[in-house]
Amino acid sequence: MAMSRHVTGWLQAVPLTVVLGCFLIAPIIMIVVVSFWGATEFSIYPAFQFDNYSYLFGSAVVWKVFFATFKYAFITWAFTLAIGFTVAYFLAFHVRTQSMQIALFLLCTIPFWTSNIIRMISWIPFLGRNGIANSTLISWGVIDEPLEWLLYSDFSVILAFVHLYTLFMVVPIFNTMMRIDRSLIEAAVDNGATAMQTLRHVILPLTKPGIMIGTIFVVTLVMGDFITVRFMSGSQKANVGRLISNDISLLQYPSAAATSVVLLITVLIVIGILLRFVNIRKEL
Amino acid sequence: MSKMRYSRRSILKSGAAAVAASTLPAPMVWAQEIKDITLRQFGTGVSNLNEVGQKVKEDLGFTLEMTALDSDSVTQRAATQPDSFDIADIEYWICKKVWPTGNLQAMDTSKIKNYDKIVGIFRSGKLTPESTIAQGTAPHTVGFVEEPGATTFADQETNWMTLIPTIYNADTLGIRPDLINRPINTWAELLNPEFKGKASILDISSIGIMDMAMVCEAMGEIQYGDKGNMTKEEIDATFAIFTEAKRAGQFRAFWKTFDESVNLMASGEVVIQSMWSPAITAVKSRGIPCVYQPLKEGYRSWGGGLGLSKSLSGMELDAAYEYINWYLDGWVGGFLMRQGYYSAVPETSKNYMSENEWGYWFEGKEATGEITSPFGDVLAQAGETRDGGSFEERMGSVACWNAVMDENQYMVRKWNEFIAA
Numbered sequence: 031m032a033m034s035r036h037v038t039g040w041l042q043a044v045p046l047t048v049v050l051g052c053f054l055i056a057p058i059i060m061i062v063v064v065s066f067w068g069a070t071e072f073s074i075y076p077a078f079q080f081d082n083y084s085y086l087f088g089s090a091v092v093w094k095v096f097f098a099t100f101k102y103a104f105i106t107w108a109f110t111l112a113i114g115f116t117v118a119y120f121l122a123f124h125v126r127t128q129s130m131q132i133a134l135f136l137l138c139t140i141p142f143w144t145s146n147i148i149r150m151i152s153w154i155p156f157l158g159r160n161g162i163a164n165s166t167l168i169s170w171g172v173i174d175e176p177l178e179w180l181l182y183s184d185f186s187v188i189l190a191f192v193h194l195y196t197l198f199m200v201v202p203i204f205n206t207m208m209r210i211d212r213s214l215i216e217a218a219v220d221n222g223a224t225a226m227q228t229l230r231h232v233i234l235p236l237t238k239p240g241i242m243i244g245t246i247f248v249v250t251l252v253m254g255d256f257i258t259v260r261f262m263s264g265s266q267k268a269n270v271g272r273l274i275s276n277d278i279s280l281l282q283y284p285s286a287a288a289t290s291v292v293l294l295i296t297v298l299i300v301i302g303i304l305l306r307f308v309n310i311r312k313e314l
Numbered sequence: 315m316s317k318m319r320y321s322r323r324s325i326l327k328s329g330a331a332a333v334a335a336s337t338l339p340a341p342m343v344w345a346q347e348i349k350d351i352t353l354r355q356f357g358t359g360v361s362n363l364n365e366v367g368q369k370v371k372e373d374l375g376f377t378l379e380m381t382a383l384d385s386d387s388v389t390q391r392a393a394t395q396p397d398s399f400d401i402a403d404i405e406y407w408i409c410k411k412v413w414p415t416g417n418l419q420a421m422d423t424s425k426i427k428n429y430d431k432i433v434g435i436f437r438s439g440k441l442t443p444e445s446t447i448a449q450g451t452a453p454h455t456v457g458f459v460e461e462p463g464a465t466t467f468a469d470q471e472t473n474w475m476t477l478i479p480t481i482y483n484a485d486t487l488g489i490r491p492d493l494i495n496r497p498i499n500t501w502a503e504l505l506n507p508e509f510k511g512k513a514s515i516l517d518i519s520s521i522g523i524m525d526m527a528m529v530c531e532a533m534g535e536i537q538y539g540d541k542g543n544m545t546k547e548e549i550d551a552t553f554a555i556f557t558e559a560k561r562a563g564q565f566r567a568f569w570k571t572f573d574e575s576v577n578l579m580a581s582g583e584v585v586i587q588s589m590w591s592p593a594i595t596a597v598k599s600r601g602i603p604c605v606y607q608p609l610k611e612g613y614r615s616w617g618g619g620l621g622l623s624k625s626l627s628g629m630e631l632d633a634a635y636e637y638i639n640w641y642l643d644g645w646v647g648g649f650l651m652r653q654g655y656y657s658a659v660p661e662t663s664k665n666y667m668s669e670n671e672w673g674y675w676f677e678g679k680e681a682t683g684e685i686t687s688p689f690g691d692v693l694a695q696a697g698e699t700r701d702g703g704s705f706e707e708r709m710g711s712v713a714c715w716n717a718v719m720d721e722n723q724y725m726v727r728k729w730n731e732f733i734a735a
Binding site for chain 2: 069070073085089091094095098154155158159160161178181182260263264265266267268272273276277279280281282
C-alpha cells in the first residue's frame with residue numbers, strides 16, 4: 031500500500047513532535063498556567079489572578095535583582111569572550127600540528143571532568159580572609175590587611191562564573207576558527223595586512239557565528255544559575271535564579287512559576303536580539 | 315495470610331520448633347516478618363544519623379532508611395508527598411505548618427511506654443510548675459489533637475500526640491573568643507559595628523527571623539507583642555534594621571547548611587553568628603576555640619519529634635510504635651545528649667551515659683575527666699563546664715521557640731527581599 035507522500039511526511043514528524051510536546055511544550059504551558067494560581071503556606075490552588083505578576087513588577091527589589099542578573103551576565107560574557115577568543119585563537123592559528131591542537135584542546139577540558147560545584151567551592155578557601163591568596167599577598171608585602179572583597183562579593187561570583195563557563199566560549203569559537211580557509215589569511219598577508227588587521231577584518235568577522243553560539247551558552251547559563259551566586263556571595267547577593275529557588279523552597283510555586291515565565295521571556299528576548307546580529311544557521 | 319503460612323511451615327518443619335511455634339506463634343511471626351519491614355524516615359540532618367539506623371537493625375531487626383534534608387525541603391516533602399515517607403522527623407514549627415494538610419496521623423499515647431517520663435515542656439508546656447511559657451511555637455501548643463483525624467490542635471494534653479518529641483535544644487550565638495577577646499553577653503552584639511564584616515546569620519527565614527527579633531529586642535529598638543507571631547509592622551521594622559546593617563557591610567555571609575556555619579567560624583571569616591550546638595562541637599573538635607555564648611536575654615529554642623505518615627498501617631504501624639518506644643528508651647537519648655542536645659526522656663538516657671558525661675552535659679557540673687563526642691573527638695577536658703550550665707538553667711531561660719507566624723507569607727517575601735537587598 032503506497033501512502034501518499036503527505037501522510038509519510040506527517041508520520042515522520044510525529045515522534046519528534048510527541049517528544050517535544052511532552053517534554054518541552056507541556057511543561058512550559060504548565061508553568062505558565064501555575065503562574066496565575068494562588069498559594070497558601072503549604073498548598074497551591076487553581077485560580078486566575080495576577081497577584082504574582084503584580085508583585086513581581088511592583089517590587090523594587092525584583093527590578094534590582096533583574097538588573098543584577100544582567101550585570102552578572104554581561105560582565106561574565108565580556109571576560110569569557112576575551113579569554114575564550116584568545117585561547118581559541120592560540121589553538122587554531124599558533125599551534126601548528128593537528129595532534130598538538132587536539133592534545134591542548136583536551137587539556138582545556140580536563141577541569142571540566144570534575145563537578146562544577148567542586149570547582150566553584152574550591153575557590154572559597156583560596157579567596158578567604160585567611161586564605162591562600164590573602165596570605166600570599168601579605169607575605170609578599172603587597173598588602174597589609176587581608177582583602178575582604180576577594181570572597182563573598184560580586185568579584186568572587188563573577189570569578190567563579192568566568193572559571194566555570196569559559197570553555198563554553200572556547201569550544202564554538204575554536205570550532206569556527208578551524209573552518210576558516212587558511213588561504214584567506216595568506217591572501218590578507220600577501221595584500222600587506224598586518225597581523226592586527228588580519229585579525230580584525232578577516233578572522234573576527236568569520237568567527238562571529240562561533241562567538242554568537244558561545245555567547246548564547248554563557249548568557250543563558252549565567253542568567254539561569256543560582257547555586258554559584260548563592261555560594262560565592264555567601265547568600266548575600268541574588269539573581270533571578272535565586273528568587274525562584276527561594277520561592278520553591280518555601281512552597282511558593284505560583285510565584286516561582288511567574289518569575290520563571292518572566293525570566294524565560296527575558297532570555298528569549300536577549301537571544302532574539304543576539305540572533306539579529308549574526309545568522310548562526312550558516313554555522314550549523 | 316502470610317502469618318498463617320509462616321506458622322504452618324514451621325509446624326511442618328521440625329517437632330520441637332513446631333511446639334514452640336504453635337504455642338507462641340505471635341513473637342515468632344513478628345521476628346520473621348519484621349526483617350522485611352523497611353521504614354522510611356526523613357528529616358533534618360541533626361538526628362538523621364546512620365548510627366541510629368544501624369542500632370535499629372541490631373535491636374529491633376527492621377530496616378530504617380534515612381534521608382537528611384534541610385528544613386525547607388523537609389516541610390515541602392511532608393506537605394506535598396505523604397507517600398514518600400513513613401516517619402517524618404520534623405520540628406514543631408514545621409508540624410504547625412504541615413499538620414493541617416492531614417498527611418500525618420496522631421499517635422496513641424497509651425502505646426508509648428515512657429510517655430509519663432517525657433519532660434513537661436512537651437506536655438503541659440512547663441519545664442517546672444513555676445515556669446513561664448516562652449513566646450513562639452511552643453511544642454505543647456502543636457503537640458496534641460483532640461481525636462485521630464483532627465486537623466486542628468488541642469489546647470491541652472490529650473491521648474493523641476502529633477509528634478513524639480525526640481530532640482531539642484536551646485540555641486544562642488556562637489563566638490570565637492580568641493578573636494573577640496572580650497565578654498559578650500547580649501544578642502545586640504550581633505549588629506555591633508565592631509564586628510563589621512565578621513558577623514553572620516542563618517538564611518532559613520523561619521529561624522533567622524527569630525534570631526533577628528532577639529537582636530532587635532536586645533538593642534531596645536523594637537518591643538514585640540509576640541516574637542513568634544509578629545505583626546506586619548514589626549516584621550517591617552525588624553527587616554529595616556537588618557537591611558541597613560547588611561548594606562553597611564555588617565555581614566560576611568549568610569549560611570544555610572550546618573557545614574557552611576562550621577566553615578565560616580573555623581576559617582575565621584566570621585567571629586559571631588547564629589549557630590547550632592553541634593556546629594560548635596564540630597569547630598571545637600578541630601582544636602579551634604568556639605563558645606556557645608549564653609546571653610542575658612535568653613535562648614531561642616527548638617524541638618523536633620517523630621510524626622507518622624497517614625498511610626502507615628498494620629504491621630508497619632506496629633513497627634513504627636516499636637521504633638518510637640525504642641527511641642525513648644535511652645540509647646538514642648544518650649547518643650544525642652553526648653553531642654549537646656537534650657532527649658525528651660532524659661532519665662532513660664542517663665543509663666547510657668557515664669556519670670561524668672551526665673554531670674557535664676545535663677547537670678552543668680565540672681567534667682571529672684575528658685568529655686568525648688560519640689564519634690571519639692575530645693570536646694572538653696576535666697574541670698571544664700558546659701556553656702550555659704545545667705539543663706534547668708538552659709531550658710529554663712528560653713525566650714522564644716522557633717515559630718511559624720500568621721504573617722508567614724509576608725515575612726517570607728520580606729526575607730527574600732532582605733537577601734536580595
